Amino acid sequence: MTRLKALFALLLSIVAGPALATTDDPSAMVPAVSEGRVVTWPSLDGGAAGRMTVWVWLPPGYDARRGARYPVLYMHDGQNLFDRRLTKFDQVWGLDQAIPRMVRQGDLRAWIVVGVQSPRSRYDSLFPAKLFPLLSPGFRKRVSELDSGDPKGPLAGDDYLRFLVGQVKRRVDREFRTLPGREDTAVMGSSMGGLMSFYALAEYPEVFGQAACLSMHVALASPTEKGVDHASAAVEVADVFRRYLRQSRMRPGINRLYIDHGSKTLDGSYGPYTDRLVPVLEAAGWRAPNFMFRTFSGAEHNETAWRERVDIPLAFLDRRDP
Template sequence: MRAFIAILAILTLTVPVGAGAAHRPDPVPAQIVRGTPDVPHGRLDKYEAFASRFVSARNVWVWVPEGYDPRGPRLPVIYMHDGQNLFETSTAYGGQEWGIDEALSAMGQKVIVVGVWNSPTRYADYFPQKLAAYLPPEMRAQVTDMAKGELKADDYLRFLVSELKPFIDRTYRTRTDAAHTSIMGSSMGGLISLYALGEYPQVFGRAACVSIHWPLMAPPTTPEAREAAADATAQAWEAWLRTAHFDPKRQRLYMDHGTRDLDSNYRPYSQKMETVLPRYGWVEGRNWRASVFEGTTHNEADWRARVDIPLGFLLAP
């Protein structure tokens, strides 16, 4: 029971921000941060309680690299979920941030990163909404219980695509095409990143799904139940893949997981997905990478240690 509660906390972890979803004009940065121990390179623009017609208001933090020139070259953009965990230890879960700005600066990559904070409806926001229809009834019931109501991923993606991205493209010097627009997240954030790639291929050309939470909910506790759940989950993904709008000739997909703690449950699921995805045009080593990192677990420290790998995949020519 204690392990289940811990898993539930990880999947639904939220940071409350703002209130309401009333539409408002473009926000003004509440704070600009640069030259601090947490943000030693570049600049972090903090938009508080960014309002939307589709989802509840949430913080949006935008990092631009050192030497960014609003009249200079246009830059690629990475949209990342759980934005409070990316740049500053004071807001990150467990006080451990991803160090996205440090990683990109060390890599010499000139890119803009948009960190979208999660909300009190994180699970509902990040669960691939159309996938639920293809799950067995008992699994759909568990998803509904976890979401505490209706799934919201389609509205969350509408927010990203029709409200946030246009604001970012108006405000910053961006390369607006799909080939230079990526989406990235971990755990449930990995699920919504994969979902976004299939729902909006004209917007997102690349996705990175770190420790992607293939079980969708708290994993079964026995190997037999886990195998059955992995079968049902893979079948649901394949049913959705038949209706999705992926363009593997133009898109790139990265996914990984570890082998300890929560991630120790993932291999039966990822193995099945590694047989499903090639049927839909994904070729390992060409437009798709699937990795298992032995000895790593489901937390920001381990994701930070390897974040240059998915970032490098997203930003490769």
């Protein structure tokens, strides 16, 4: 393998599937948590997005406070949230530590966290399907070949969202004491999960009142691909988002949107793209306090970096924070 091919393979491991579990069957594993408890729903049918396990983390006090109802945070790549045994890179978000800590500090309500396992074809299933036809033919080719190196069939992002909203959320609200409305329902993820969080808010703004998109893969295809004019690609991506926003029902006066990225590893290549995207969002009316964009100097593209700053998006998502 040439050096260029090796570097491209490394990029694919980060973007297309950064966190496949180390076990053959992570769906059979129950994450160990430092506080609260986890309910596991193994191998649910996500249609074209494939079968995925769902882990529901109940915060400390949930069982004792029988009359209390809780806001709910839905997260992608759920195997990376709590327990290193389920991860590939031995790094986790540590939500079972961050949320109780912030609750004790008076900075956050206690949230239920619902983690959905990464789809088998992660890039295909977390790509915003309605953005794809807005891209130029050449850009569509780059997207189609990124995950496997070969042209693929239809993207499964809409199927993934139907699974999340129609199956997972419906069951969560039925089986647990939730606050099911928009203002108490949020979605968060990183990289492709960040992109899918944006899409979830845009497609289902009446379900998800707020979204946090950490290290959002705003470039849509590889932001480090050789032979690509990334300045021009960033202009096209911004225009695609502008056109898509015209058909989206999310509204800056009602919904809340958080986007960030770091400056090292893959995150370091996102700057030219967010430099174009953020003005598009601002022109569409996205401003504080319902919009926040942050960059973090020195932060890399991994769970350790997201863990270190997770308090910021958590506080942003909780519009009723104490």
